[in-house]
Amino acid sequence: MKIIEGGVTASQGFQASGVYAGIKKNRKDMALVYSSVPAKGAGTFTTNVVKAAPVIWDMKITKESQYVQAVVLNSGVANACTGAEGDKNNELMAEAVAKALNIPINSVYTASTGVIGKQMPIDVIVKGVSLLAGELKPGLGAGAQAAEAIMTTDTYPKECAVSFVIDGKEVKLGGMAKGSGMIHPNMATMLAVITTDLAISKELLQEALSEDVKHSFNMISVDRDTSTNDSLLILANGLAGNKEITEKNDDYDAFCKALNYVTTNLAKKIAADGEGATKLLEVQVIGVKSEEDAISISKSIITSNLVKSAVFGNDANWGRILCAMGYSGARFDPDKVDLYIESADGKLKLVENGLGTDYSEEYASKLLSGKEVKVTVDLKSGNATATAWGCDLTYDYVKINADYRS
Amino acid sequence: MKIIEGGVTASQGFQASGVYAGIKKNRKDMALVYSSVPAKGAGTFTTNVVKAAPVIWDMKITKESQYVQAVVLNSGVANACTGAEGDKNNELMAEAVAKALNIPINSVYTASTGVIGKQMPIDVIVKGVSLLAGELKPGLGAGAQAAEAIMTTDTYPKECAVSFVIDGKEVKLGGMAKGSGMIHPNMATMLAVITTDLAISKELLQEALSEDVKHSFNMISVDRDTSTNDSLLILANGLAGNKEITEKNDDYDAFCKALNYVTTNLAKKIAADGEGATKLLEVQVIGVKSEEDAISISKSIITSNLVKSAVFGNDANWGRILCAMGYSGARFDPDKVDLYIESADGKLKLVENGLGTDYSEEYASKLLSGKEVKVTVDLKSGNATATAWGCDLTYDYVKINADYRS
Missing domain, CATH: 3.60.70.12 (L-amino peptidase D-ALA esterase/amidase)
Known part of the structure; x- marks a missing residue:
């Protein structure tokens, strides 16, 4: 091809x-x-x-x-x-x-x-x-x-x-x-x-x-x-x-x-190019029991307003990602979760076995400021995977949609 | 009491x-x-x-x-x-x-x-x-x-x-x-x-x-x-x-x-008092076949970012409300829907039998500018009802959540 x-x-x-x-x-x-x-x-x-x-x-x-x-x-x-x-x-x-x-x-x-x-x-x-x-x-x-x-x-x-x-x-x-x-x-x-x-x-x-x-x-x-x-x-x-x-x-x-x-x-x-977006957010979920769960978890993360706002602000607030996973409807063991962020400047592990690592907030923020940010979540519980794509939530999204018809 | x-x-x-x-x-x-x-x-x-x-x-x-x-x-x-x-x-x-x-x-x-x-x-x-x-x-x-x-x-x-x-x-x-x-x-x-x-x-x-x-x-x-x-x-x-x-x-x-x-x-x-909110949005859904459907529809409307942004902008973009009803998971006949908005200044019918009425955009915008805005949706298909409450989506919501931890 x-x-x-x-x-x-x-x-x-x-x-x-x-x-x-x-x-x-x-x-x-x-x-x-x-x-x-x-x-x-x-x-x-x-x-x-x-x-x-x-x-x-x-x-x-x-x-x-x-x-x-x-x-x-x-x-x-x-x-x-x-x-x-x-x-x-x-x-x-x-x-x-x-x-x-x-x-x-x-x-x-x-x-x-x-x-x-x-x-x-x-x-x-x-x-x-x-x-x-x-x-x-x-x-x-x-x-x-x-x-x-x-x-x-x-x-x-x-x-x-x-x-x-x-x-x-x-x-x-x-x-x-x-x-x-x-x-x-x-x-x-x-x-x-x-x-x-x-x-x-x-x-x-x-x-x-x-x-x-x-x-x-x-x-x-x-x-x-x-x-x-x-x-x-x-x-x-x-x-x-x-x-x-x-x-x-x-x-x-x-x-x-x-x-x-x-x-x-x-x-x-x-x-x-989502309304008002400043960056692409890719979320890959790996090590999942079933593809259905992998899809639910990845989509739950990319649609969370709190995650999207944090990404806009370059804030590595990973708790919101675990929270969004938790209400996705999929069952999983939070204590096994590893979580990474990645962009053109490098890759960083933020969470290991459900707990925050001793990462540099400054470096995490630098990675999140990229035009394409990737989050990888590893549940370490199976072989299914899924990838979803979204964008950040910005002032401009609100602006565009507060006066769309005018 | x-x-x-x-x-x-x-x-x-x-x-x-x-x-x-x-x-x-x-x-x-x-x-x-x-x-x-x-x-x-x-x-x-x-x-x-x-x-x-x-x-x-x-x-x-x-x-x-x-x-x-x-x-x-x-x-x-x-x-x-x-x-x-x-x-x-x-x-x-x-x-x-x-x-x-x-x-x-x-x-x-x-x-x-x-x-x-x-x-x-x-x-x-x-x-x-x-x-x-x-x-x-x-x-x-x-x-x-x-x-x-x-x-x-x-x-x-x-x-x-x-x-x-x-x-x-x-x-x-x-x-x-x-x-x-x-x-x-x-x-x-x-x-x-x-x-x-x-x-x-x-x-x-x-x-x-x-x-x-x-x-x-x-x-x-x-x-x-x-x-x-x-x-x-x-x-x-x-x-x-x-x-x-x-x-x-x-x-x-x-x-x-x-x-x-x-x-x-x-x-x-x-x-x-939702983060960044400028107003309370109450959505009442009436005339529904089952309470389950009434709950799904009302919650789908109050959680739609597009509806919430329109409410912030005082824009009577009722199509977004029908759209949110349509993906709620509930089955209903769109051609029977009546829709009203209401606030301290009065009440206005925006939709009758699924089609826009000949309402005044100016008056609709005035109603939406109230501190408490109520939307009533009548499906004319049963006796079940539900009421849900939310708020508008504003610049301040994004601001608060883009730098929550700082």
């Missing part, structure tokens, strides 16, 4: 565009991803009971359509809590894409992000779709435009791509994603689109995605708020020319590995 | 003191509550797997001792994650109280709050106990001193007391509590001590307390962090002279009602 430039247009046959349609003020607000040939589609979606109109639409497409060919996305308005009018507007958005690209409406995925409870400005959206269709282009620049157009409070666009060899053919896989608040994915993340020119059956594509998300997007959290709009979509158009993957063989494993690189990379970018 | 002045010394036979022992800098840091006669004791404690030494001690006392007579408390150091040395220090603290007051060591409850992972300065503590014993006094002033001494980041002491009539006798019941971070009680709260001169069996005292806490302390949250030290203790010394309550009759109900008034009052004070 090789890491390459680009995102949704890295793979053969994919085009994209990103435009300013007029939903937001003076910022790109709509994006389109298009495959020149019909592609297999799969998706995972929010588990929130309150589901946005595009989520309901995409779940239906994923279930019923053999092929998909386009994904249209908008930022600025989430089309959630909008009732029958919201469903109708979502269909009109898909229909506009189908007409402009001359493809069936049931091959068009939709995705929206922004304020909940506002109706879509449908005239603006439909006009935006024709702009998008006119701007569609292959090449990395076009993918970057699309990644920029789906940003809300993100401070930078998020793209990632890799290439790998299957059946003697070079296959590419790339994607884009957006954060950066209301991020606590549960079976998917806010918005992410992955494209690949791999040939694979629809069933295995879905299975690979559903399995992958447990270890990538579902392991990040910015604020423990599971969105109404979480959607992770993947399109595989087969243009790489490999023999279609129809069983779980070595080729399938190679694809899963490539997929996991891209999804984890995008997920970490979302965590690092 | 009558609301009266005072806290832990409101009931007959109770004395208290609060002193500066030297654990913290220039602030009272130890408190003692004493019953002149042996009292029935009951308690509920944190469900955190990581339990502080005093919690483990108190759980044993509650289970094994027929009578308790004193509660000693300190702030500044939590005696959690302190291993065998922590257990020993806790025992030395209890022993010092037992000697000073000439009572059995197994009739002494202990409670600690403060930084996790630091060992107790046991010499300072033992000296503090003799100061406390010397200062013990009946009367409301002494109770206030004790309430002040258990504060950490609290901005004011928390006391409440009531009187009621049982079996022709006037019974009093009062308590004190402290917050104000790491507050997401699960079967108890950070530290609270209730005293009463009621005569009641130990079994019913425990049952009343365990039942009550589900609707009082367990319904508040400041930061979704369940502490390692949560302890709610109650002492009933029987000096009111009523015939001992030994069954669930009208007298028992009257006691439960009085208890609930005091616990709910103290719990609300903790929520309103």
Whole structure:
């Protein structure tokens, strides 16, 4: 596997565009991803009971359509809590894409992000779709435009791509994603689109995605708020020319590995660019009895406001980490816990067998001031592990969310 | 039932003191509550797997001792994650109280709050106990001193007391509590001590307390962090002279009602004085199929960082409330939800049948700027209800917790 430039247009046959349609003020607000040939589609979606109109639409497409060919996305308005009018507007958005690209409406995925409870400005959206269709282009620049157009409070666009060899053919896989608040994915993340020119059956594509998300997007959290709009979509158009993957063989494993690189990379970018965040917090839990416990403990730590505030303040207040582990729901022996912190400047053991070591607070604070801080917790009770990613809690998180709509 | 002045010394036979022992800098840091006669004791404690030494001690006392007579408390150091040395220090603290007051060591409850992972300065503590014993006094002033001494980041002491009539006798019941971070009680709260001169069996005292806490302390949250030290203790010394309550009759109900008034009052004070908070947020969920769902939904709303930030910014971003309801784990029909906000200035319907009403943003913002904001959510699907209390998320919460230890 090789890491390459680009995102949704890295793979053969994919085009994209990103435009300013007029939903937001003076910022790109709509994006389109298009495959020149019909592609297999799969998706995972929010588990929130309150589901946005595009989520309901995409779940239906994923279930019923053999092929998909386009994904249209908008930022600025989430089309959630909008009732029958919201469903109708979502269909009109898909229909506009189908007409402009001359493809069936049931091959068009939709995705929206922004304020909940506002109706879509449908005239603006439909006009935006024709702009998008006119701007569609292959090449990395076009993918970057699309990644920029789906940003809300993100401070930078998020793209990632890799290439790998299957059946003697070079296959590419790339994607884009957006954060950066209301991020606590549960079976998917806010918005992410992955494209690949791999040939694979629809069933295995879905299975690979559903399995992958447990270890990538579902392991990040910015604020423990599971969105109404979480959607992770993947399109595989087969243009790489490999023999279609129809069983779980070595080729399938190679694809899963490539997929996991891209999804984890995008997920970490979302965590690092969480609203107001100044650093990425990675928490690895090792030596655990079961993976379920390892996941519970790692997510409990990265979502604790007290841990996140301490990390912001470069304060090695490890008691808060043990506290967060203790209310995670997992059972473990506190007297066996070892705990380390690590960043570019080095690594330090703060806790041994549940008790604080005689560490230097000054050095600990220096390590915590890094842009990427890693906490490793060793329960010394088994072989299961898990890694989760989050960010610090800052004044700016509060500021951004105290006046999000203004 | 009558609301009266005072806290832990409101009931007959109770004395208290609060002193500066030297654990913290220039602030009272130890408190003692004493019953002149042996009292029935009951308690509920944190469900955190990581339990502080005093919690483990108190759980044993509650289970094994027929009578308790004193509660000693300190702030500044939590005696959690302190291993065998922590257990020993806790025992030395209890022993010092037992000697000073000439009572059995197994009739002494202990409670600690403060930084996790630091060992107790046991010499300072033992000296503090003799100061406390010397200062013990009946009367409301002494109770206030004790309430002040258990504060950490609290901005004011928390006391409440009531009187009621049982079996022709006037019974009093009062308590004190402290917050104000790491507050997401699960079967108890950070530290609270209730005293009463009621005569009641130990079994019913425990049952009343365990039942009550589900609707009082367990319904508040400041930061979704369940502490390692949560302890709610109650002492009933029987000096009111009523015939001992030994069954669930009208007298028992009257006691439960009085208890609930005091616990709910103290719990609300903790929520309103949450770290950095500028206002109390009350969330009432009505028309729910089951009480379990009502509790899940109300707690999900008060713990959402996005809801809390919006409340801080006086932003009626009701979509975030529906979003938090949606990931609460409860099943419900979003299309039936009505939602109101209310404060001293009036009441406003923001959502009807899942859709935004045509409300005035300006008036909504005015209501949200009140010191006490109430949100009512009506699911129109049943008769169960629940009420939870929290606070807004502010810059000061982050500030306090970014440099808590410095």
